Amino acid sequence: MLNSSLKQLSAALAVKKISSVELTGLFLDRIEALNPAINAFITVDREKSLGEARVADARIAAGNAGPLTGIPVAHKDIFCAEGWLTTCGSKMLSNFVSPYDAHVIARFKAAGTVTLGKTNMDEFAMGSSNETSYYGPVKNPWDIGRVPGGSSGGAAACIAARMAPAATGTDTGGSIRQPAALCGLTGLKPTYGVVSRYGMIAFASSLDQGGPMAKSAEDCALLLSAMAGFDARDSTSLERPAEDYSRSLDAPLAGLKIGLPKEFFGEGMDADVRAAVEEALAQYRKLGAVTVEVSLPNSRLSVPAYYVLAPAEASSNLSRFDGVRYGYRAPEYGDLKDMYQKSRAQGFGSEVKRRILIGAYVLSHGYYDAYYLQAQRLRRLIAQDFEAAFQVCDVIMSPTSPSVAFAFGAKSADPVQMYLSDIYTISTNLAGLPGMSLPCGFGAGNMPVGLQLIGNYFDEARMLNVAHQYQQVTDWHLRMPAV
Numbered sequence: 001m002l003n004s005s006l007k008q009l010s011a012a013l014a015v016k017k018i019s020s021v022e023l024t025g026l027f028l029d030r031i032e033a034l035n036p037a038i039n040a041f042i043t044v045d046r047e048k049s050l051g052e053a054r055v056a057d058a059r060i061a062a063g064n065a066g067p068l069t070g071i072p073v074a075h076k077d078i079f080c081a082e083g084w085l086t087t088c089g090s091k092m093l094s095n096f097v098s099p100y101d102a103h104v105i106a107r108f109k110a111a112g113t114v115t116l117g118k119t120n121m122d123e124f125a126m127g128s129s130n131e132t133s134y135y136g137p138v139k140n141p142w143d144i145g146r147v148p149g150g151s152s153g154g155a156a157a158c159i160a161a162r163m164a165p166a167a168t169g170t171d172t173g174g175s176i177r178q179p180a181a182l183c184g185l186t187g188l189k190p191t192y193g194v195v196s197r198y199g200m201i202a203f204a205s206s207l208d209q210g211g212p213m214a215k216s217a218e219d220c221a222l223l224l225s226a227m228a229g230f231d232a233r234d235s236t237s238l239e240r241p242a243e244d245y246s247r248s249l250d251a252p253l254a255g256l257k258i259g260l261p262k263e264f265f266g267e268g269m270d271a272d273v274r275a276a277v278e279e280a281l282a283q284y285r286k287l288g289a290v291t292v293e294v295s296l297p298n299s300r301l302s303v304p305a306y307y308v309l310a311p312a313e314a315s316s317n318l319s320r321f322d323g324v325r326y327g328y329r330a331p332e333y334g335d336l337k338d339m340y341q342k343s344r345a346q347g348f349g350s351e352v353k354r355r356i357l358i359g360a361y362v363l364s365h366g367y368y369d370a371y372y373l374q375a376q377r378l379r380r381l382i383a384q385d386f387e388a389a390f391q392v393c394d395v396i397m398s399p400t401s402p403s404v405a406f407a408f409g410a411k412s413a414d415p416v417q418m419y420l421s422d423i424y425t426i427s428t429n430l431a432g433l434p435g436m437s438l439p440c441g442f443g444a445g446n447m448p449v450g451l452q453l454i455g456n457y458f459d460e461a462r463m464l465n466v467a468h469q470y471q472q473v474t475d476w477h478l479r480m481p482a483v
Contacts, residue, residue: 001026002162003480006071006219009165013060013070020053020060020070024114027072031117031163034483038139040158042077043085044117052114059112068226069112074164076155077118078125079210080199081105088201089121089133089151092348102199103231104168104210111226116164120154123349125172125203126314127151128421130179131412132351140183141481142447146405149179149421155213156183161483166214166223170200172207173306174400174425177437180213181400181450184439186467186477187213188220191457192432193238195224196231204313205236207306207429216477217438217467221246224460240458248465254288256466259393261296264424270403272443277399280440280451280470284397287469294389294396298381302427303419305382308362308375309430314352315359354415383431390456395466398424400437400450424452434460438467439476448476 001009001023012018028046035041049072056070080086080098082105087093101109108115122132130138130153138153140146141161148157152169156179159167169176171189180187188211195210202208212223224245231237258281265274281291348356362371389396401421411418428435433454440451451470455463471477 002030003478004165005216006068006165006214006222009071010067010069014065020056020114021050023070024049024053024072024116027116027164031158034161034163037144038141038157038161038163038483039136040119040138040154040161040163041074041117042087042089042120042135042154045084048083049114049116056112056114066111067222068108070114071166072114072116072164073108074116074119074155074158074167075105076152076167076169077121078170078201079105079168080201081115081118084115084118086118086201087135088125089123089135090348090352091134094134100199103196103234104200104227107226107229113226119152119158119167122151122153123352124201124314125151125170125175126351126355128174128178128418129411130154131408132349134349137408140405141483142184143405143445146407146447147182149182149401149405151175152213153179156180156185156187159183159185159213159215160481162480166212166219168210168227169213170208170210171429172203172310173429174422176211176213177400177425177435177450177452178422180437181439182405182448184448184476184479185213185215186217186220186436186438187211188224188436188460188463189428189434190224190228190460191434193236194228194240194458194460196229196234196237198231198233202317204310205317206313207310209429216471217464218246218249220436221249221464221468243461245461245464248461249468251465252288253284253466253469256289256395257393258284258289258291259294259389259396260291261294261299261389261396261398263296263299264398268402268420268423269399270443273399273401273403273449276441276443276449277451281397283470283473287473292393294393296382296385296389296427298378298385299427301378302382302430303423305375305378306426306430307358307419308371309379311355311359312363312372313359315356315363379430382427386431386433386454395459395463396454398452398454400424400452404443404445404447404449428454433457434463436463436467438470439479440474441476
């Protein structure tokens with residue numbers, strides 16, 4: 001059961017091979033055994049989870065089950081969940097129990113899933129290694145001396161360690177894809193606006209997007225079908241017809257045009273990562289795809305543009321703590337704003353402080369035009385580069401991260417080196433495009449390597465098809481760490 005796909009778990013539940021209570025108990029027992037070493041979960045409530053499982057079993061017995069009914073899912077602790085502690089990895093929210101559900105949580109409830117718990121993360125999603133959490137760093141299950149990536153590191157680690165079959169994450173500059181790569185998982189960031197941000201505590205509102213993390217593309221397709229959907233409470237939510245993201249999984253790849261950005265295959269990529277990615281590209285050619293070189297000339301400016309725009313939005317969000325607009329609280333609740341005012345004296349972690357200061361600086365009088373507006377112009381140029389590339393290719397591929405997971409402390413003293421961990425992922429967020437990472441091999445220290453796929457707007461189904469076909473002829477996504 002621990003290594004089964006969501007489809008296999010759903011089938012087992014349907015024929016009463018196992019009950020949701022038994023399945024949930026299995027994962028809760030594994031969390032109890034492994035979480036002290038991995039630190040992937042901030043909050044677990046066995047009785048609450050088993051209560052949800054009993055409701056799911058009754059729904060299955062009544063013949064009202066969907067494909068995810070009874071499946072245990074972990075949620076990144078950035079999503080407000082009614083009755084659950086919701087901390088965002090910060091001391092500031094260490095006693096905040098959400099009075100309402102984020103839209104994503106409500107969608108999963110409607111699908112009949114069971115909440116396993118809330119996963120650890122970089123404080124307010126500001127980090128690339130999960131070293132900034134007030135609750136301590138998450139350990140990579142492949143090597144507990146290394147980082148799992150961030151900010152969705154707890155979500156990635158709990159799946160890799162088989163403490164959960166799937167989890168939700170959020171991605172502002174790579175925070176789903178990078179930890180998925182470093183932990184050997186599949187993770188998908190949808191097109192901006194496909195998944196509602198209501199009740200998802202904001203980092204940078206024009207960049208944040210929730211998405212699924214699981215073992216395989218097939219699993220992510222099922223999860224995204226549940227997560228996606230219009231929400232009038234989020235002004236950036238897109239009103240589009242519902243999609244079955246698994247509809248194209250089995251389509252052949254003959255004639256698929258894969259764009260390889262020359263800027264992503266130059267210096268800066270470790271040799272072991274390059275070797276794994278090249279082997280994956282060779283496998284795609286065997287599946288009938290062809291590769292073409294494309295250019296994203298402004299991608300080299302994505303890191304500086306991002307680290308102007310994201311801190312500016314973070315500074316604005318955290319200073320105003322606008323719960324009504326950004327979903328920190330429902331409009332009728334004022335307690336969280338009061339908590340913020342009382343808790344400011346406690347201070348944020350060093351990385352949050354750093355980004356708030358950067359944001360305040362670039363938004364200040366005399367610097368707004370020189371930095372913030374210039375970064376917005378660069379963002380448009382980056383999007384235009386992608387538009388040109390998709391004129392000659394169907395999907396873009398690259399490494400997800402320039403290296404495999406690094407050791408704790410290796411980059412924490414040098415913020416620039418830490419920020420460069422997301423060099424291949426940030427431009428996708430700036431353009432609002434969908435992107436995903438899937439495991440494609442192992443590098444130094446037997447650590448996972450991730451292959452990044454970038455699709456055109458609303459092309460998630462094709463991306464999932466491209467990933468699924470690769471996973472039908474490889475088994476990287478089925479490999480488990482020794483833990």
